[in-house]
Amino acid sequence: MPLQPSSAPQQPLQLASRWLRRNLFSNWWNSLLTIVCLWVLYRLGAGFWLWLTTKAQWTVVMQNWRLFLVGRYPVNQSWRLWLVLAIVLGMTVFWIWGSLTKRTARRDWFNRLAWGLYPLAFGLCLWLIGGGWGLVKVDTSLWNGLLLTLLAAIISIVLAFPLGVLLALGRQSALPVLRWFCTAYIELIRGLPLIGILFMAQVMLPLILPGQIRWDRVVRAIAGLVLFNAAYLAENVRGGLQAIPRGQVEAAKALGLSIPKTLILIVLPQAIRVVIPAIVGQFISLFKDTSLLALFALLELTGMARSILAQPQFLGRYAEVYLFVGVIYWLFCYAMSQLSRRLERQRG
Amino acid sequence: MSLTPGGLPWRDLEFWRSLWRDVRFWRFAGQAIAVVLIVAALIFFGSNLTRNLQQLGIRLGFGFLNSQAGFTIGETVIPYQPSDSYGRALLVGLANSLRVIITGIVLATVIGVVAGIARLADNWLVRQLALVYVETLRNTPLLLQLFFWYFVVFLSLPKPDNPVLWLGFSFSNAGITLPGGLRLSPEFTALLLGLVLYTGTFIAEVVRGGIQSVPKGQWEAARSLGLHPAQTMRLVILPQALRTIVPPLGNQYLNLAKNSSLAIAVGYPDLYAVASTTFNQTGRAVEVMILISLTYLTISLIISLGLNLYNRSVQLVER
Numbered sequence: 001m002p003l004q005p006s007s008a009p010q011q012p013l014q015l016a017s018r019w020l021r022r023n024l025f026s027n028w029w030n031s032l033l034t035i036v037c038l039w040v041l042y043r044l045g046a047g048f049w050l051w052l053t054t055k056a057q058w059t060v061v062m063q064n065w066r067l068f069l070v071g072r073y074p075v076n077q078s079w080r081l082w083l084v085l086a087i088v089l090g091m092t093v094f095w096i097w098g099s100l101t102k103r104t105a106r107r108d109w110f111n112r113l114a115w116g117l118y119p120l121a122f123g124l125c126l127w128l129i130g131g132g133w134g135l136v137k138v139d140t141s142l143w144n145g146l147l148l149t150l151l152a153a154i155i156s157i158v159l160a161f162p163l164g165v166l167l168a169l170g171r172q173s174a175l176p177v178l179r180w181f182c183t184a185y186i187e188l189i190r191g192l193p194l195i196g197i198l199f200m201a202q203v204m205l206p207l208i209l210p211g212q213i214r215w216d217r218v219v220r221a222i223a224g225l226v227l228f229n230a231a232y233l234a235e236n237v238r239g240g241l242q243a244i245p246r247g248q249v250e251a252a253k254a255l256g257l258s259i260p261k262t263l264i265l266i267v268l269p270q271a272i273r274v275v276i277p278a279i280v281g282q283f284i285s286l287f288k289d290t291s292l293l294a295l296f297a298l299l300e301l302t303g304m305a306r307s308i309l310a311q312p313q314f315l316g317r318y319a320e321v322y323l324f325v326g327v328i329y330w331l332f333c334y335a336m337s338q339l340s341r342r343l344e345r346q347r348g
Numbered sequence: 349m350s351l352t353p354g355g356l357p358w359r360d361l362e363f364w365r366s367l368w369r370d371v372r373f374w375r376f377a378g379q380a381i382a383v384v385l386i387v388a389a390l391i392f393f394g395s396n397l398t399r400n401l402q403q404l405g406i407r408l409g410f411g412f413l414n415s416q417a418g419f420t421i422g423e424t425v426i427p428y429q430p431s432d433s434y435g436r437a438l439l440v441g442l443a444n445s446l447r448v449i450i451t452g453i454v455l456a457t458v459i460g461v462v463a464g465i466a467r468l469a470d471n472w473l474v475r476q477l478a479l480v481y482v483e484t485l486r487n488t489p490l491l492l493q494l495f496f497w498y499f500v501v502f503l504s505l506p507k508p509d510n511p512v513l514w515l516g517f518s519f520s521n522a523g524i525t526l527p528g529g530l531r532l533s534p535e536f537t538a539l540l541l542g543l544v545l546y547t548g549t550f551i552a553e554v555v556r557g558g559i560q561s562v563p564k565g566q567w568e569a570a571r572s573l574g575l576h577p578a579q580t581m582r583l584v585i586l587p588q589a590l591r592t593i594v595p596p597l598g599n600q601y602l603n604l605a606k607n608s609s610l611a612i613a614v615g616y617p618d619l620y621a622v623a624s625t626t627f628n629q630t631g632r633a634v635e636v637m638i639l640i641s642l643t644y645l646t647i648s649l650i651i652s653l654g655l656n657l658y659n660r661s662v663q664l665v666e667r
Binding site for chain 2: 023024026030033034037038041174175176177178181188190191192193194195196199200203204206207208209210211284288289291292294295302306318319322323325326329330333334337
């Protein structure tokens with residue numbers, strides 16, 4: 001805001017009125033808009049306040065706190081989830097710190113260490129949650145609530161990523177058969193609604209797998225999410241592949257690198273770095289998409305909300321439950337979208 | 349390739365070495381391996397499928413489409429009775445899907461363009477409201493929003509004998525009556541509202557990006573020609589912004605069409621909902637899956653084609 005250098009120190013009141021005039025009442029049209037907006041805001045706010053103070057009953061959230069977060073996970077095994085949370089938080093801090101600080105030799109060393117640690121931590125978390133090998137086994141039907149939402153999203157993106165990279169490379173390949181196949185797969189999946197893919201995963205997977213292989217509902221749902229997201233990730237990665245100057249490949253060839261080496265050492269690291277914001281975006285939509293599992297009788301966050309609402313003592317408490325669940329989804333998605341924006345700005 | 353005179357070439361190590369290094373060979377071998385793998389996978393899945401279907405005693409075939417459906421459909425665009433066939437029921441579902449997709453695309457475009465322009469408005473309050481709208485609805489799952497609109501908003505409206513009247517609209521838990529007398533069911537309205545508001549946020553971001561991609565000089569030039577802001581937007585900025593807007597806008601239309609399949613969550617009988625009922629009654633997973641896939645692919649393809657044609661007309665023709 002340009003201040004006149006000659007005028008006396010501005011009074012707060014004067015400053016405020018000038019700000020109001022400039023931003024809200026600059027002409028009759030803007031004034032009208034402001035008044036209409038204020039009126040709408042007032043009506044919405046008053047209605048919400050009335051509901052909050054007279055009708056809302058939050059016991060449904062208070063009493064089912066645990067169900068929303070971890071569902072029916074055995075209470076005496078909760079320490080395992082706390083440990084997982086600690087590991088995840090630690091790794092997240094590590095990653096954010098690693099990608100947002102200045103590049104130094106020491107940070108690069110840390111990053112390399114981190115890349116080794118991620119798969120290790122991932123495996124460790126899965127072991128802690130699922131059990132076996134010395135821990136009490138916890139059946140997947142007991143992984144519910146936010147826990148299942150997060151697990152489904154993270155496992156799906158981790159598994160979909162390599163598949164997506166392969167599909168993207170295949171689509172760019174010089175071999176026509178490979179190219180056609182990958183293109184057909186990507187376009188087919190992208191033309192279908194996720195609910196259709198999940199339906200196929202639930203209904204068709206048991207039919208096309210050998211009879212002795214029995215995947216439970218959670219695994220089938222994750223398989224559906226993986227098949228679906230791989231196609232979208234492939235398109236993101238393809239964008240990155242196309243952004244790499246031709247000279248890079250030619251230089252690699254001139255150095256005598258073979259095609260696999262060129263891809264692994266030269267092309268992919270650059271391509272993936274370019275598309276990290278897009279991949280975070282894909283993860284956000286995957287995170288939201290896990291809510292569709294509720295339609296297939298899985299008790300992730302949305303499904304859990306519905307099953308709580310089906311209990312007779314909480315009948316009709318839709319507003320409280322859906323608002324609460326919505327806030328949880330929103331917090332995660334908003335945080336991730338801010339992160340992706342920062343990453344983008346940092347690179348741009 | 350060096351051949352040893354008199355000997356067979358594949359006895360010679362040098363032959364294999366040169367083959368190993370030959371790009372043409374690898375091109376051929378790579379494709380052969382790919383084909384073999386794909387065919388093997390298809391045979392594996394196919395044989396499992398036939399074996400599993402045999403065990404279940406199901407024979408593939410679309411004959412079931414002619415048998416009587418027997419279930420009722422809440423609302424229909426084309427005439428339908430429970431005594432009609434499954435094929436007819438699916439057709440009714442398709443018509444219902446198209447109804448929500450087409451109205452949804454039109455309304456989402458309007459909301460999205462308004463919100464996108466509002467994101468860049470001079471008015472601070474308008475800008476903030478648009479920001480809150482976009483950031484709230486974009487960052488929560490559509491399914492949850494549909495539940496919210498249907499269960500929290502529509503089912504809490506008063507009974508039809510005592511509706512809320514506003515601007516000629518009448519709202520009740522049996523649906524909305526428009527001024528012209530057109531009645532919309534709560535299921536349809538909740539789905540439409542959810543789809544439109546959700547897709548609108550994405551379109552708003554697309555529109556905002558498009559407008560921001562127009563160089564600032566264009567605004568200044570328009571102003572110096574004496575155009576006022578609304579004219580500038582309509583005659584100078586939007587036509588140029590369209591070039592960046594149309595391709596991602598198309599993706600949003602495709603998303604809306606695909607997301608319309610969430611209708612089942614609020615009980616609107618769209619194609620997927622009817623297909624799902626058909627599957628539950630007949631157990632014909634493969635056929636139902638093929639039908640759904642082909643239909644959605646066709647819808648996606650038609651939207652893409654239409655948008656490509658339109659895109660061609662807005663793109664700058666370069667010499």
